[in-house]
Amino acid sequence: MKEIVVISGKGGTGKTSITASLAVLGGKEVVVADCDVDAADMHILLQPENLKSEDFYSGELAVLDQNLCTQCGNCFDVCRFDAISVNNGIHQVVDLSCEGCGYCARVCPVDAIKNIPLNVGKWHIANTRFKQPMVHAKLGIGADNSGKLVAHVKNIAKEIADQYNRKYVLVDGSPGVGCPVVSSLSGAHFVILVTEPTVSGLHDLKRVYELVAKFNLRAGCIINKSDLNTSKSKEIMQFFKHKNIIHLADLPYDEAFTHAMTNCKTIVEEDDSAIKTILEQVWERVKTEVRNKN
Amino acid sequence: MKIAIASGKGGTGKTTLSTNLASYLAETNKVVLTDLDVEEPNSGLFLKSELIYSEDKYKMIPQWKESDCTLCGICQEACNYHAVIQIMDSIMVFPELCHSCYACSELCPTNALPMIPKKMGELKHYKTEQFHFVEARLSIGEEQAVPLIKQTLKYIDSNYGNDYLKIYDSPPGTSCPVIEATKEADFVILITEPTPFGLNDVILAIETMQELHKDFGIVINRYGIGNNDIVNYCHNNNIPILAKIPNDKEIAILYSKGELLYNSIPAVKAELEKIAQYISALSANYLPTQIPKNN
Numbered sequence: 251m252k253e254i255v256v257i258s259g260k261g262g263t264g265k266t267s268i269t270a271s272l273a274v275l276g277g278k279e280v281v282v283a284d285c286d287v288d289a290a291d292m293h294i295l296l297q298p299e300n301l302k303s304e305d306f307y308s309g310e311l312a313v314l315d316q317n318l319c320t321q322c323g324n325c326f327d328v329c330r331f332d333a334i335s336v337n338n339g340i341h342q343v344v345d346l347s348c349e350g351c352g353y354c355a356r357v358c359p360v361d362a363i364k365n366i367p368l369n370v371g372k373w374h375i376a377n378t379r380f381k382q383p384m385v386h387a388k389l390g391i392g393a394d395n396s397g398k399l400v401a402h403v404k405n406i407a408k409e410i411a412d413q414y415n416r417k418y419v420l421v422d423g424s425p426g427v428g429c430p431v432v433s434s435l436s437g438a439h440f441v442i443l444v445t446e447p448t449v450s451g452l453h454d455l456k457r458v459y460e461l462v463a464k465f466n467l468r469a470g471c472i473i474n475k476s477d478l479n480t481s482k483s484k485e486i487m488q489f490f491k492h493k494n495i496i497h498l499a500d501l502p503y504d505e506a507f508t509h510a511m512t513n514c515k516t517i518v519e520e521d522d523s524a525i526k527t528i529l530e531q532v533w534e535r536v537k538t539e540v541r542n543k544n
Numbered sequence: 545m546k547i548a549i550a551s552g553k554g555g556t557g558k559t560t561l562s563t564n565l566a567s568y569l570a571e572t573n574k575v576v577l578t579d580l581d582v583e584e585p586n587s588g589l590f591l592k593s594e595l596i597y598s599e600d601k602y603k604m605i606p607q608w609k610e611s612d613c614t615l616c617g618i619c620q621e622a623c624n625y626h627a628v629i630q631i632m633d634s635i636m637v638f639p640e641l642c643h644s645c646y647a648c649s650e651l652c653p654t655n656a657l658p659m660i661p662k663k664m665g666e667l668k669h670y671k672t673e674q675f676h677f678v679e680a681r682l683s684i685g686e687e688q689a690v691p692l693i694k695q696t697l698k699y700i701d702s703n704y705g706n707d708y709l710k711i712y713d714s715p716p717g718t719s720c721p722v723i724e725a726t727k728e729a730d731f732v733i734l735i736t737e738p739t740p741f742g743l744n745d746v747i748l749a750i751e752t753m754q755e756l757h758k759d760f761g762i763v764i765n766r767y768g769i770g771n772n773d774i775v776n777y778c779h780n781n782n783i784p785i786l787a788k789i790p791n792d793k794e795i796a797i798l799y800s801k802g803e804l805l806y807n808s809i810p811a812v813k814a815e816l817e818k819i820a821q822y823i824s825a826l827s828a829n830y831l832p833t834q835i836p837k838n839n
Contacts, residue, residue, distance in 0.1 A: 259584055261716045262555010266741065288717035289553050289745040310624060330645055346723055346756075351645030352624045365624075391752045392723040397687065425554040425716055426583035429687035449802035450559065450586040457584060460684040478793075479800035503793070505769065511739055512770045 251411040252540045253404070255285075255438040257423035257431060257462075258445065259454030264474040265444045267507055268529070269422040270295040271516040272442075274380055275533045279417045282378060283407035284386035285400045285434045286424040287371065295516050298376030298384045306373050306387065306402060308395040310350035310365040312343045318362035325354035325363060346392055370395050373403055375410070383410045397429035404437070418540070427461050435462065440540045441469040442498065447482035455486065459493060470496035470539065472532065475503040496539065499532045501525055545827045546710045548729035552749030553742055554716035557735045557765035557789065560799060562713035563590040564806050568816045569823070570675035573709045577675060578700055580725040581715045582665060582682040582692045589802045593670035593677055601680070602661035603691045604644045608635040612656035619648035619657055628657070640687050665692045667699060676704075689721040697728065709827075718752045726753070731826055732760040733786065733819070739770035743777065750783065761822065763815075766791040786822050787815035 256272075258265040270292050273282045284292040312333070314325070321341055326334040333347035334354060343354075343363075355363040373387035385407040389396050407419045423434035435441065441462050445455040455471070462469050471490060476483045483500065490497050504525060510517045518526045549562045558581070566577035579587040606619070606628060613635060620630045627641035628648045639662055649657045664686045670677040680696040682689055693715075700710060714725035726732050732753050736746035746762065753760045762778055767788035778785050789795075790811050798805055806813040 260555060260586070261553060288719050289748060291553070291741045291744055294740045294744060328646070328650070346727065349643050349645065350624060351643055351647055353622070353645050353647040353650075356622065356647065356651065389719055391718055391748070391755050392720060394720045396717075396719050426689075427682065427684060428583045428689050428721070431583075432687050446800075448800035449589040450584075451800075453586060453589055454584045457684060464685060475796070478796055482800055503796070508739060508769045511741060514740055 251408060251417065251419060252439040253408070253419045253421060253437055254440050254442065254536060254540060255421040255423050255434050256442045256444060257434060257458060258425060258443065259427065259458030260445070260451055261425035263444045263446045263451060264501070264507065266291045266422055267295070267511060267517065268444055268472060268474070269420060271518045271529050272533050273378070273382065273420050274516050274518050275530060276418060276420060277380065278382065280382060280420045281407045281411040281416045281418070282382055282384040283403050283419055283421045284384070285403055285421050285430065287387045287389045287396050287399050287403065288424055288430065290386055290388060292422050293386055294514055295511065296378040296380070296384060297514065298374070298378045298386065300374040300376045302375040303372055305369050306371045306399050307367040308370050308398045309368045310352060311345060311368045312348050312350070312352070312354050313364050313366055314341065314343050315362045315364070316340070318360050320360055320362075322359060324357045324359065328353045328357050349394065371399055373399065373406070375406065383414065383416070385410070397433040400424070400430045400433035401436070404434070427457055431458070431461065435465050435467065438465070438467055440536060441467050442536065443469055443471040443495070445471060445473055445486060446475045447473060447479040447486060449482070452482060452486055452489070456489065459495070463493070468539065470498040470536065472499050472501060474501045476500035478503045498535060499528050501528060545731070545823070546712065546729045547823065548712040548714050548726040548732045549735060550714040550722055550726055550732055550749060551716055551735050552718060552745030553736065556737050556742060558716070559586045559590065559713055560805065561733065561735050561763060561765070562711055563587050564804055564812065565816055565819060566675055566711045567804055568806055568813070569709055569711075569820055574707055575675040575709045575711065576700065576704050577677045577711045577713065578696060579679040579713045580693050580696060581713055582680045582689050582696070583715060585679050585681050587713050588670065588677065588679050590804060591670070591672050591677055593672040595668060596671050597669040599667050600663050601665045601667055601692055601695050603664045604646070604659040605639045605642045605662045606637055606649045606657040607660045608637060609656045609658065610634070612654045614654055614656075616653065618651055618653065622647040622651050640685070643688070644691065667696055689715065690724045693721060693724045718748045722752065723756065726758065727756060729758065731823070732758045733763055734760055735763045735765055736774060737766045737770065738764055738772065738774045742770070743774050746774065747777070761786040763819065764788045784822070787818045789815050
């Protein structure tokens with residue numbers, strides 16, 4: 251089983267639309283994992299039917315029992331996250347600020363503070379409308395630990411792939427360079443970077459590639475809307491050359507992408523789409539690259 | 545007055561709106577724009593500015609002092625993040641897992657884990673012709689955005705008073721970095737696009753803002769693509785739509801080059817004016833924000 255991870259640095263470059271298209275092209279060879287747990291959108295295109303759903307617990311939250319509290323202030327003194335508030339001498343936990351370190355509970359002389367496991371979201375095993383297994387999740391509002399939920403979604407997807415003999419786990423990663431992206435990348439066999447020829451597209455690509463390079467991963471890149479700014483596209487290609495990134499494809503600026511999405515479909519389901527042919531070539535190329543790696 | 549610009553989904557126009565709105569409002573107000581999307585800060589790419597100050601930002605992590613350690617095991621037991629682990633007769637610290645809670649360090653009976661600073665990013669302060677701009681940038685490999693966002697907000701609060709209109713370009717998503725970036729805001733502008741993805745993600749962002757009890761409004765970007773669901777959703781839920789920025793390839797091209805839009809595209813200027821008026825009406829509640837610039 252090989253893990254292919256799609257990321258972008260910058261949001262809104264077409265990452266999810268492209269990943270869902272590759273999932274459709276991959277058919278029965280793939281297990282889909284939506285690791286953009288912060289703003290998961292792939293279910294809109296693949297319309298999975300959930301077979302199993304479970305809560306995900308990660309980290310802790312301090313809970314203060316006013317019946318036991320002597321208002322001594324030890325908790326307030328040690329908290330580095332401004333998560334203990336004091337109003338008229340009454341100490342309270344500010345849930346959204348608490349990072350669950352547990353320091354307050356340790357210094358409370360009367361055990362008035364307990365740490366409870368925190369429900370940070372829900373994850374699902376599902377069947378897409380193409381009858382592929384898909385693992386996806388939704389992070390609770392304001393939750394921390396999205397990296398752990400990402401790791402969990404990926405692990406479940408890998409187990410399913412092993413069990414059902416699927417060749418690839420196709421992962422839709424999240425934007426940025428922080429903990430969910432780091433979790434998405436760990437264990438990947440190949441990374442697909444989706445970018446656009448804009449000043450911010452290139453800027454974010456460079457940053458996220460630094461991360462990819464830290465993990466020593468092989469990567470290929472798709473330039474979406476490549477004809478929007480041809481000189482910027484050339485600049486991106488220079489960057490590929492310099493960094494040994496495989497240039498997988500250029501996709502034209504085409505509102506057909508948005509039309510397909512508005513109909514909750516992937517672009518490769520549109521019969522006469524030129525983009526479909528390009529993405530078929532991308533998928534074949536990626537499979538070759540993944541095979542050649544070992 | 546503090547205004548945060550957030551979105552749920554990435555790539556819907558947060559940075560475009562932040563930079564254009566800051567610039568437009570700076571024609572009549574004192575403005576400071578802060579880029580809190582520390583993982584991928586982009587606002588600076590659209591502004592012609594001069595660097596006036598920069599500093600490295602640090603987070604505190606424990607460092608093992610072998611000579612003072614009795615291997616009692618309290619540190620490992622105290623760390624809820626598994627960032628301090630005892631392996632055989634040594635203590636290992638994993639800085640990327642550390643939340644800087646100080647528990648291991650302060651609970652150590654022999655002070656064998658003093659806290660030391662570790663660089664997590666940079667803060668840069670720029671001046672454009674019309675306003676101030678502060679950018680924070682997380683170092684690659686650092687996983688936690690929240691501590692850097694916190695320190696950046698402190699910097700803004702200690703350098704700018706209530707006479708400034710403070711605009712925050714927030715990170716995408718609905719998790720901890722967004723909460724940190726928006727929780728002190730007086731008003732949040734959520735920008736979205738009228739597509740199924742845009743709608744799905746803006747509903748998450750709306751739920752987040754409701755949970756935080758924030759006053760907020762919607763700006764629809766690329767208006768004209770997709771469908772009308774977001775407009776209907778806002779009408780049915782009494783959520784104000786502040787502006788509709790039209791879908792226009794010319795806008796995409798200007799953006800790709802890193803240019804501001806409103807001087808070239810009158811329709812954008814008209815929409816910015818609508819937002820400015822909305823903010824101005826709101827800011828009556830947050831006096832003394834609207835101090836004329838030359839006072």
